[in-house]
Structures are given as structure tokens and as C-alpha cells.
Amino acid sequence: MLHIHCPHCGELRSEEEFHAAGQAHIPRPLDPDSCTDVEWGDYMFFRDNPRGIHHELWVHATGCRRYFNVTRNTETYEILETYKIGEQPQVTGKPVVVAKAIEGETV
């Protein structure tokens, strides 16, 4: 069971109080009418699925019922930080899968 820090409640809460809600930092196109089908389709349906550092949207479903962002390592399940919507993550990194591929080339 993970303990997740809710940035609104300001304390660690049990994982069962939360729901994951997909990838974070997806800006809605400012002018949807001028989007091509490809651009709109990418916005609507296509999501990253990285191995390693991933920024996700979570909701404190049974607590304050607010959305916030989580930086999580998808390999280890480690939650590196949580931060409010509108803030920028402190922890960013190249997806591990890319780093490994580069290492593999040099070996």
C-alpha cells in the first residue's frame, strides 16, 4: 500500500483514497475549430506510456476530491513528488527506456 501526499490536504494518505486519471500536462488546443483531424485525434486519444519518469493526473477521490499531479516512476512505482495543477514538476528526466537504448549502442 502506497502512502501518497495530497498537496491540498497537506498530508500522506492511503493509496485507496486516490484514483489515477491518466497523463498530466495535456493542454487543450486553444482553437479547436482550426485543428486538423490528426491534431485533434492526438489531443483526444493518444497518450504517452513511458518506462520511467511519468507525470500523471490523480484525484483524491474520497478526501478533498481535487485533482493534482504526480511524478511517478512507472518501473518502480515510486512516487517522486506531488504538486498542484498549474505548477511545474521539480523532478523531470529522460524516460529510462531511452537512456538504456543509448547505453546499449555504446556498449
Added chain:
Amino acid sequence: MSNVNVYSQRPAGTARAESPLFHAELEKLAGRSVSGAGVTLREKKLRGHLILRGDASDRGFTRAVESVLGLELPVALGLTAKGETSLQWLGPDEWLLVVPQGEEYATELNLREAIGDRHISIVNVSGGQTLYELTGPNVRNVLMKSTSYDVHPSNFPVGKAVGTVFAKSQLIIRHTGEDTWELVVRRSFADYIWLWLQDASAEYGLAIAA
């Protein structure tokens, strides 16, 4: 005051009101004598529940609320109370205001008058939820059986209120006195939580107060 249609939702006259635990007939159960009851349950029924939303960083808004209620707007996980009126933090821009039965309409009008044209919301949710008050030396044991949240006084002092998972369901736990706790229960879960509390507190002895 903004141009919002506000009306009294409580029927006047002799219309019969049924609380979410009406069917449990707590008045009859209150007559039973339970020796050495470790938990006493009382439904604080038919109170006025208002959801208040607004910008907590707007001093004009917070001052208006405080002047009407005489209560400070609590910060995260806070609960302030004066008599039978209580104000609880639900989110960064959301509070639950509980007032005595029948006062919710006047309170809403006063709040809207004082807050003026600011971008706020007040919604009467009195019919949607109810309050259970649990008192007694074993209440904390009952809560510990029901929720994963740490209810030890070092983590959950008087004046704190949290929404959390409770008995595979969800509700708000409020610590209002040393041995007194309140549960804010959704109407549709009222019966389930009532059955759960009977089961969970059976070993300590459950008394009902009317």
C-alpha cells in the same frame, strides 16, 4: 446580492420530514437500557447542510463569511464550531456549513447578502446527507476497525475533519470532542453505515440516544 433564485427548501406547516435513518426507528431503540455502553450513537437529523464555495485568498469573501457566521473559515482539514453551527474545510475553495434545523434558508440569504457579487456558490445539500454523532470511550476502537486513516489523537486532534475510506464506503470523519466524533454520511449510504456501526460496536455495547 447576485441575481440567484434562492428559496426555502424546507416544507412549511405539518409536512412530515423523514431523516435518512427514519426507518431504523431510533426513538424506540433509545428507550432500551444498555449497561456499560462503550459507544452511544445519535443521529443529528434534519440539520441544514450548505456547501459554500469561494476564493479563500479573497479577504473580502472570507471577512463576509466570518461576519455572518461568527466563525473563521478553517484551513485544510479544519473544523470550527460555535454552538450547533459548524464550518468545515472540504477543499481549497469549498466548505461544509451545518446549521440547526430550519436556519439554512436565512443563513444562505445572509451569506449571499454579505458576500455580494463575488463569484461564489452556496448549495443546500440538507437532503443529501446526515450526521451521526458517536460518543463514548470505545468510539476510537470502532473507527479503527472501519477506516485505514490514523485516528489516534496525535494525528487526529479535536477540530480536525477528514474525508476518507470507511467500511468500504466513503464518508467524512469529524473529531468534535475528546470522546465525541461525527460522521457525515451520504443519504444513500445511511442504512449501510448504520448496519456497519451496529456490527462494529456490538462488542463494546451500543446505546442509542434520541
